[in-house]
Amino acid sequence: MGIPKVSVAILAATMLLAGCATTEDIAKPKPSGPNLDPQVDANPFPSTYKPLPSVATALVGATIFTGTGQKIDNGTILVKDGKIESVGANLAVPSGYKTVDARGKWVTPGIIDAHSHLGVYAQPGGSALSDGNEATSPNTAEVWAEHSVWPQDEAFNAVRRGGVTSMLVLPGSANLFGGRSVTLKNVPAITMQAMKFPGAPYGLKMACGENPKRVYGSKGSAPSTRMGNVAGYRAAWLEASAYRAKWDAYRAGGSKGDAPTRDLKLDTLVGVLKGEILVENHCYRADEMAIMIDIAKEFGYKITAFHHGSEAYKIADLLAKEDICVATWAGWWGFKVEAIDGVAENAALVHAAGGCAVIHSDDPILSQRLNQEAAAALAAGRKIGLNISEAEAIKWITANPAKMMGILDKTGTLEAGKMADVVIWSADPLSVYALAEKVYIDGALTYDRNDKRFQPKSDFMIDRKAGGTE
Amino acid sequence: MQRLLIATFALTLAAGPVAAETTAITNAHIYTSAKNGEISSGTILISNGRIAGVGANLRVPASATVIDAKGSIVTPGLYATGTNLGAVEIELVSETNDNATSNQSLSAAFDISYGIDADAITIPVARLGGVTRALVTPVYGDGEGRELMFAGQAAIISLANGASPVVKPRAAMVLELGEAGAARAGGARGAAITALRADLDDVRWFASHRGGYNNGGTRELRLSKQDLEALLPVVRGQMPLIIGVHRAADIREVLKLARQYRLNVVLSGAEEGWMVASDIASARVPVMLNPTANLPGSFEMRASTMDNAARLDKAGVRIAFTNSDGGHRAREGRYNAGNAVAHGLPYAKALAALTINPATIFGDNRRAGSLEAGKQADLVIWSGDPLEPLSEAQAVFIAGEAQPMTSRADELAKRYRTLNQPYPPAYKN
Numbered sequence: 001m002g003i004p005k006v007s008v009a010i011l012a013a014t015m016l017l018a019g020c021a022t023t024e025d026i027a028k029p030k031p032s033g034p035n036l037d038p039q040v041d042a043n044p045f046p047s048t049y050k051p052l053p054s055v056a057t058a059l060v061g062a063t064i065f066t067g068t069g070q071k072i073d074n075g076t077i078l079v080k081d082g083k084i085e086s087v088g089a090n091l092a093v094p095s096g097y098k099t100v101d102a103r104g105k106w107v108t109p110g111i112i113d114a115h116s117h118l119g120v121y122a123q124p125g126g127s128a129l130s131d132g133n134e135a136t137s138p139n140t141a142e143v144w145a146e147h148s149v150w151p152q153d154e155a156f157n158a159v160r161r162g163g164v165t166s167m168l169v170l171p172g173s174a175n176l177f178g179g180r181s182v183t184l185k186n187v188p189a190i191t192m193q194a195m196k197f198p199g200a201p202y203g204l205k206m207a208c209g210e211n212p213k214r215v216y217g218s219k220g221s222a223p224s225t226r227m228g229n230v231a232g233y234r235a236a237w238l239e240a241s242a243y244r245a246k247w248d249a250y251r252a253g254g255s256k257g258d259a260p261t262r263d264l265k266l267d268t269l270v271g272v273l274k275g276e277i278l279v280e281n282h283c284y285r286a287d288e289m290a291i292m293i294d295i296a297k298e299f300g301y302k303i304t305a306f307h308h309g310s311e312a313y314k315i316a317d318l319l320a321k322e323d324i325c326v327a328t329w330a331g332w333w334g335f336k337v338e339a340i341d342g343v344a345e346n347a348a349l350v351h352a353a354g355g356c357a358v359i360h361s362d363d364p365i366l367s368q369r370l371n372q373e374a375a376a377a378l379a380a381g382r383k384i385g386l387n388i389s390e391a392e393a394i395k396w397i398t399a400n401p402a403k404m405m406g407i408l409d410k411t412g413t414l415e416a417g418k419m420a421d422v423v424i425w426s427a428d429p430l431s432v433y434a435l436a437e438k439v440y441i442d443g444a445l446t447y448d449r450n451d452k453r454f455q456p457k458s459d460f461m462i463d464r465k466a467g468g469t470e
Numbered sequence: 471m472q473r474l475l476i477a478t479f480a481l482t483l484a485a486g487p488v489a490a491e492t493t494a495i496t497n498a499h500i501y502t503s504a505k506n507g508e509i510s511s512g513t514i515l516i517s518n519g520r521i522a523g524v525g526a527n528l529r530v531p532a533s534a535t536v537i538d539a540k541g542s543i544v545t546p547g548l549y550a551t552g553t554n555l556g557a558v559e560i561e562l563v564s565e566t567n568d569n570a571t572s573n574q575s576l577s578a579a580f581d582i583s584y585g586i587d588a589d590a591i592t593i594p595v596a597r598l599g600g601v602t603r604a605l606v607t608p609v610y611g612d613g614e615g616r617e618l619m620f621a622g623q624a625a626i627i628s629l630a631n632g633a634s635p636v637v638k639p640r641a642a643m644v645l646e647l648g649e650a651g652a653a654r655a656g657g658a659r660g661a662a663i664t665a666l667r668a669d670l671d672d673v674r675w676f677a678s679h680r681g682g683y684n685n686g687g688t689r690e691l692r693l694s695k696q697d698l699e700a701l702l703p704v705v706r707g708q709m710p711l712i713i714g715v716h717r718a719a720d721i722r723e724v725l726k727l728a729r730q731y732r733l734n735v736v737l738s739g740a741e742e743g744w745m746v747a748s749d750i751a752s753a754r755v756p757v758m759l760n761p762t763a764n765l766p767g768s769f770e771m772r773a774s775t776m777d778n779a780a781r782l783d784k785a786g787v788r789i790a791f792t793n794s795d796g797g798h799r800a801r802e803g804r805y806n807a808g809n810a811v812a813h814g815l816p817y818a819k820a821l822a823a824l825t826i827n828p829a830t831i832f833g834d835n836r837r838a839g840s841l842e843a844g845k846q847a848d849l850v851i852w853s854g855d856p857l858e859p860l861s862e863a864q865a866v867f868i869a870g871e872a873q874p875m876t877s878r879a880d881e882l883a884k885r886y887r888t889l890n891q892p893y894p895p896a897y898k899n
Contacts, residue, residue, distance in 0.1 A: 124768045154766055210562070317889045330859075333879065334591065334798040336562035345883035353889070365762055365794060372805055375859035383862055384883055432808030432858050461766065 036259055038247070038267040042276075045146060047196035049185055051442035056080040058093040059424065061103035067398035067413035071391040077107060079420040082443035087414045100424070100438070108394055108429055109414050110165025110421030110441065113367045114327045114401035115307050115360035118156055119149030119169055119184075119192070123364070123460070129153075133172030134179060138216050138223060139236050141204060142264035143179035145171045149192040152458045155364035160186050160447050160456075162368035163423040163436040166197060168405050170205045170307075173282040174215045176223065176232045178205035180268055181280055183405050187441055188456040201406040203304070204272050206233070208283035208292060209338045230291060237299040240269035278304040278406055284338035286314035293322055305404040307360065309350075310342035316353035325356035325404035329366075330377035347374075347396055348381020348388055358404055359396045370397045375430035390430050419443075492517045493870065494530040495851065498539035503546050503826040504840040507818065514544065516847040519870035524841045537851075537865075545821060545856055546841050547602025547629075547848030547868060549828040550800045551758050552738065552792030555596055555604045556586035556627055556635055569796075570611030571622070578704075579696035580622025582608045583639030588632065592797040594877035597629045599801025600856060600863045602848040603637075603838050604629065605828065607644050607712065607796075610654070617654040619669055619693075620645050623700060624712065626834055628848075630868035641832050642736065643704050646714035647724060648770050663723060669693055670731050673701040707734045710832060712758065714738045717770040718745040725753045736831055738792070739763070741771035744778045747785035756788040756831045761810035779823070780814030789819075790828035808857030820857065846870075 057079045064075035066087060076091035077084065093099055120132035131148035134140040149169060159167070165186050171178035182192070183200035208229065217224030223232050243266040250260055271277035279296070283289050283306045296303050305325035306312060310333060312319055312326040319326055326347070333342030343349075347357040359374045361367035378393040402412025411419040420443035427434040439447040448454035493516040500509040502524055513530060515522040530536060559566035568585030586606060596604070608622035626638035645651070647662055655662035672691045676698045682688055683695070691698065703709035713724050716739045725746075728735040737743065738758045743750060750757065761779040766772040782789050791810075793803050807820040815823075829839025837846050847870040854861035866873040885895045 123766045124772070126768065158765060313883065313886050314895075315889075316886075331799050331802050332795075334560055335795075337560060340560060340591075341879075341882055343879045343883040345880075349883065349886065364765055368764075369762070369809070372809075372859050376802075376805070379860045379862060380883075384880075384887060430860055432805055433812045435812055461772070 036262045037251070037255065038262060038270070039251075042271075045144075045193060045196075047198045048191065048193040049187070049189075049196055049198055050194070051082050052187065052444035052446060054079075054082055054420075054440075054442065054444035056094075056097045057100060057440075057443065058091075058097040059100045059102045059107060059422065060093060061101060062105045062107040062424065063428075064107045064414065065109075065391050065394040065429070066415070067109040067395060068415065069389070069392050069395060071389070075107070077414060077422065079422070079440065079443045082420055084414055084416055084418050084420045084422075086416050102424055105437065106425040106428055106434065107414070108163070108371075108423050108425065109398040109412055110423055110439065111163040111370050111397050112401035112405070112412060113159065113164050113167040113361050113370060114305070114358050114404055115362045116159075116167040116169050116364075116367060117172070117362070118159065118167060118364060118367070119151065119153045120145050120171065122150040122153035123155050133174040135172070135174035135215050138175050138212055138232050139177045139265060140171075140175050140179050141177040141236070141266075141268040143171060144182065145169050145180060145205075146182035146192050146196065149182065149184070149195075151189050151192055151195060152460050154458045154461050155367070156186055157188065157456055157458060158364065159367040160439055161436060161449070163371065163425070163429070163439060164367060165421040165423070165439060165441050165446075166402075166405075166407070166411060167367070168203065168280070168401070170203070170280060173205070173207035173211045176207060176212050176229060177236060177265075177269070178207060180277070181205055183407060185441055187446060188458070197407060199407075199410065201276065201278055202268075202271065203278040203280040203405070204268055206279060206281045206292075208281065208288045209285060210336055211282070226288070230295065233295055234298070236269060237273075237295070237301075240266050240273060241299065244270045244273060272301045273299065275302065278404075280305055280307060280404075282307045284308050284310045284342075286311035289315060290318065293318070293324070304406070305356075305358070308339070308362070310339045310346065312355075313343060313346045313349035314341075316350045316355055319350065320353045320355035323356070325358050325400060326350045327358040327360040327401070327404065329362075330359065330373050330380060344377060344380035345384055345386075347377040348384075348386045351388060351392070351396070352381070352386045356400050356403060357396050358400045360401070371425075371429040371434065372432055375432075378430065390428070393430065492522065492531050492534040493537065494528075494534040495537045495539050495544060495849075496530065497541060498544040498851070499541055500524060500841060501543065501545045501818070501821050502841040503822055504842045506842075511541070514841060514847075514849065516867070516870045519847055521841060521843055521845050521847045523843050539851055542864065543852045543854070543856060544841070545600070545850050545852065546825040546839060547850055547866065548600045548803060548824045548856075549790075549839055550596065550601045550604040550793065550803050551607075551790050551828045551832075552760075552796060553596075553604045553606055553800050554609075554796035555592050555601075555606055555629070555800055556588065556590045557582055557606050558797050559587070559590055559592070569606070570609045572611040572613035574615065575694045575696070576622070577618035577693065577697050578620040578622065578643060578700040579694065580608055580620075581625075581640060581700075582606055582622060583625035583636045586625065586627055586635050588635045590797075591878050592800065593629050593635070594631075594874070595798070595879055596800040597631075597866055597873055598863055598875065598877055598880070600804060600850040600852070600866060601800055602629050602850070602866065602868045603627070603829070603834070604800065605641065605832055607642070609644075610646065610650070612654065617656075619654070619666060620697070620701075626832060628868060630871065631873050637837075638832075638834060640700075640703075640709070641834070642710040642712050643701070644712045644714075648715045648717060648720045649768060650714065659720065659723075663727065665692075666727070669701070670705055673698055673705045677702055677705065704733065705731065707732050710734045710736045712736045712738050716741045716768070718742040718773070720770065721746050722749060725749055725755060728753060728755060739771075740782075741774040741778060743787070744775065744781035745773060747782050747787060750782065751786040756790065756827070757782055758790045758792050758828075758831075760792045760794060761806050761813070761815070762794065776809065776813040779810040779820075783815055783819050788827050788831065789823045790831055791823045804857050805859050811857060817857075
């Protein structure tokens with residue numbers, strides 16, 4: 001006689017709940033009051049990231065793109081304690097360093113994808129793992145992408161094989177305020193916290209244009225127009241400003257009496273107003289970007305980057321002046337009206353105007369080949385006479401994304417003292433034939449194309465016959 | 471003998487036709503995609519829109535217009551498959567999408583060729599990427615109560631600057647099985663294949679009872695008359711039947727079906743094709759695939775790999791490349807081919823998958839797909855290796871005509887090349 005399935009499930013759930021309420025929790029109730037102040041514990045999901053084991057290593061004889069716009073022939077990189085010790089031509093290798101013969105190879109900083117949905121739209125697709133868009137309200141600043149990240153997404157391994165060592169994982173663009181982004185180091189891990197980039201700031205995903213007005217307009221609710229979008233941003237910033245003032249007054253009064261009611265949504269917005277959280281703004285059209293810049297000025301925050309920014313080239317001078325990065329593609333355009341003026345020359349034109357150009361993916365396939373996308377963007381620029389070196393173009397997928405993620409002081413270039421996030425390529429990385437042969441993250445060999453011991457695969461893939469190296 | 475630089479030549483021809491009867495492209499590094507293989511330094515003669523000769527030591531007629539390729543690589547024009555070129559202007563503007571119908575009574579009969587726009591903005595962009603010919607394929611317009619078997623019929627177009635892009639309408643029938651097919655058939659693969667068999671049986675019956683059908687003396691048939699008519703060349707094995715399928719087990723079922731019904735099947739997708747490569751090869755079934763599709767994007771493609779193209783080729787399967795997006799990114803087909811080479815596919819095979827293979831699969835190889843005497847002169851002169859993103863097409867010829875080397879997108883970029891002028895860019899015309 002079998003027990004009906006439903007009963008088992010209920011029983012299990014009951015036991016689980018009972019198990020959770022330990023006597024310890026009951027005995028020590030969390031004090032109310034000060035701990036509810038958003039400033040007291042601003043980091044409730046702290047990084048537990050630890051670099052993989054590493055040894056002092058010398059990469060010798062490669063052509064190096066430093067990520068600072070320099071190219072070094074026959075260069076050497078010394079790595080120690082997970083950090084870059086020195087970079088240069090013909091450096092002497094100290095004794096005790098493991099020497100990697102990189103003659104005939106090319107070396108770049110680890111590739112950084114400034115627009116990723118890995119883990120939040122994990123492989124395989126489908127509703128079970130579709131966790132990237134909390135499309136239930138136009139303002140969901142309270143959601144955090146990190147709470148959707150599934151570390152077993154096989155795409156993490158795939159993009160590492162393409163040289164990606166860090167990435168910005170963003171919520172989707174259905175909402176005016178989509179929620180917080182999370183910056184990850186691309187290491188295989190069991191928990192999200194173990195991938196979390198130590199010390200990286202949070203970002204707030206905002207979205208302009210067609211997406212929010214389509215998603216909510218089609219439900220018969222606001223916003224249904226671009227002017228509705230703008231009213232939504234402004235109302236939210238007003239609310240956040242008032243919330244901030246309320247907390248400031250409470251703290252100025254010695255944090256006595258009833259604390260203001262804590263609001264997760266407004267906590268994030270206030271983080272932006274204080275300059276602690278970066279603004280990562282999905283926006284295609286030049287005219288809309290100009291309006292977003294004015295809104296930022298009205299409420300006293302800074303836009304860190306426009307994402308996609310298909311028309312950035314039309315206002316490249318303004319974006320350079322405002323120090324706003326543009327994360328874009330070479331090949332994607334025309335899939336919707338606001339992307340119809342997308343041009344392959346976009347990144348090169350932004351760069352030529354003195355701005356911060358970034359090549360991003362927004363796609364787990366493209367993320368595996370950001371080097372090739374940068375090459376296509378460079379070729380397009382050269383075709384219209386923009387004289388940009390390969391060494392400069394490499395910045396679009398290394399230093400510049402690091403800048404727009406607030407981690408340029410830690411990674412993104414091959415400079416002494418930075419995290420040793422390094423890729424050895426089989427050929428010039430702007431060639432379609434270049435393969436990432438070795439990927440180091442914090443000095444640790446994390447992927448090796450020629451050594452099975454360093455070819456991680458996710459739990460999801462464990463019973464799958466590998467097609468080959470990838 | 472008139473000698474012109476490539477760039478000058480393209481500009482001249484863009485302005486109007488050239489009087490000279492014969493054009494000679496000399497000093498070219500030629501990849502023929504034909505028996506001649508690679509010719510490290512040779513000449514291509516073009517006359518009346520056709521290739522008059524290809525070789526290392528051709529005599530150039532005195533009256534010929536000579537283009538000195540200066541050692542540049544010349545390939546056949548690229549042949550894209552799985553595109554929506556001319557049938558979709560902007561995906562998210564449904565009024566501009568003519569690659570799918572939700573019409574309840576049209577399935578196999580849906581004919582994409584009537585909706586091709588010669589002036590589509592995607593066409594010049596693809597052409598600048600070296601694409602001169604393309605298969606335009608319908609997709610399913612699934613809707614409430616419209617869970618029909620076939621997506622419709624694909625067409626072959628030429629990307630020549632001009633008014634009549636369709637060169638072969640009704641070039642192939644399109645069908646999906648696997649998860650998508652199962653969903654349309656009521657949620658199971660067994661239902662999809664059973665329903666497909668029933669439809670194919672009906673078409674066979676219809677083929678031999680057309681008179682009775684027209685007189686009303688017929689048993690009940692699931693498909694409309696238009697659908698039955700459209701499927702006649704499919705059951706006769708004349709029209710290629712493109713079947714979208716991904717899982718190794720599903721590929722095996724399709725191969726069985728193809729054998730039993732003697733269908734001219736082309737697999738599309740086939741991410742797990744490498745697992746059954748020898749079966750596909752011995753069935754002589756060609757495969758359209760995207761060589762960059764290496765993620766387990768669904769439960770039916772958990773064994774996707776970058777090695778798929780190389781392994782299928784090694785087993786003897788004829789492959790053609792599709793792109794990551796049907797129209798706007800059709801220009802990226804050459805990079806995808808380069809990635810297949812980086813993962814073990816021989817270079818000449820990659821080029822074949824971009825040129826002669828799709829032409830052969832869709833019965834267009836007498837006119838297109840390779841640089842051989844007698845074929846239409848569709849060719850591209852490249853600034854470097856065509857599979858490299860850093861290379862550009864320097865000149866594109868279709869049926870011997872030099873094509874304009876610009877697009878709306880390029881004109882936009884040039885318009886904003888210098889900002890902050892006294893008058894807004896709208897005055898730059």
